[in-house]
Amino acid sequence: SSELTQPPSVSVSPGQTARITCSGDTLPKQFAYWYQQRPGQAPVLVIYKDTERPSGIPERFSGSSSGTTVTLTISGVQAEDGADYYCQSTDTSGKYRVFGGGTKLTVL
Amino acid sequence: EVQLVESGGGLVKPGGSLRLSCAASGFMFSSYSMNWVRQAPGKGLEWVSFISGSGNYIYYADSLKGRFTISRDNAKNSLYLQMNSLRAEDTAVYYCAKEGFGELSPSLDYWGQGTLVTVSS
Numbered sequence: 001s002s003e004l005t006q007p008p009s010v011s012v013s014p015g016q017t018a019r020i021t022c023s024g025d026t027l028p029k030q031f032a033y034w035y036q037q038r039p040g041q042a043p044v045l046v047i048y049k050d051t052e053r054p055s056g057i058p059e060r061f062s063g064s065s066s067g068t069t070v071t072l073t074i075s076g077v078q079a080e081d082g083a084d085y086y087c088q089s090t091d092t093s094g095k096y097r098v099f100g101g102g103t104k105l106t107v108l
Numbered sequence: 109e110v111q112l113v114e115s116g117g118g119l120v121k122p123g124g125s126l127r128l129s130c131a132a133s134g135f136m137f138s139s140y141s142m143n144w145v146r147q148a149p150g151k152g153l154e155w156v157s158f159i160s161g162s163g164n165y166i167y168y169a170d171s172l173k174g175r176f177t178i179s180r181d182n183a184k185n186s187l188y189l190q191m192n193s194l195r196a197e198d199t200a201v202y203y204c205a206k207e208g209f210g211e212l213s214p215s216l217d218y219w220g221q222g223t224l225v226t227v228s229s
Binding site for chain 1: 143145152153154155158167169170203208211212214215216217219220221222
């Protein structure tokens with residue numbers, strides 16, 4: 001099985017840029033996906049295939065990849081962006097899905 | 109509009125069994141792979157199981173050790189999770205999630221609201 005590692009928390013002031021990282025040995029070979037989960041709600045997909053944004057997701061959300069690390073960037077953070085963020089990928093076979101431990105984004 | 113509605117959660121004693129259901133609508137159910145994902149109280153997301161659209165391919169998280177069984181009934185647009193030998197650590201909200209197609213796979217593009225399973229004596 002594979003593992004994905006995220007920082008437990010990130011804090012940023014409104015209007016600033018938040019960067020949330022996700023590291024894993026399989027990330028050079030497998031795409032990463034990012035989800036936002038607000039308290040009491042189901043997760044929502046915000047980035048797929050490392051860098052692509054689903055329809056309806058604001059342009060301030062973007063993704064990037066470099067080696068074993070993928071990054072979710074939120075530019076011009078708004079209060080409503082305060083949530084838990086999870087990266088997801090698969091093992092090298094593509095069969096087993098795996099989530100990172102999650103990062104709590106606090107908007108100060 | 110895609111809708112996923114889970115049911116079947118509740119309180120069960122350790123060692124007991126429970127069957128979760130997920131009713132799907134708003135898309136061609138048989139064409140899409142589906143997943144179960146769980147979240148223990150105050151914890152992160154944990155992938156549980158995957159089933160392909162036809163039901164021919166099924167995968168489970170290693171941690172389940174054969175206690176859970178995923179299935180689907182495409183005629184009824186429904187997904188199921190049979191959970192046996194339940195333990196306290198299985199206590200979680202269980203989400204049904206639709207997998208994206210093509211370049212969106214294996215992301216989970218739609219989720220239900222979840223059903224709470226509590227394992228306690």
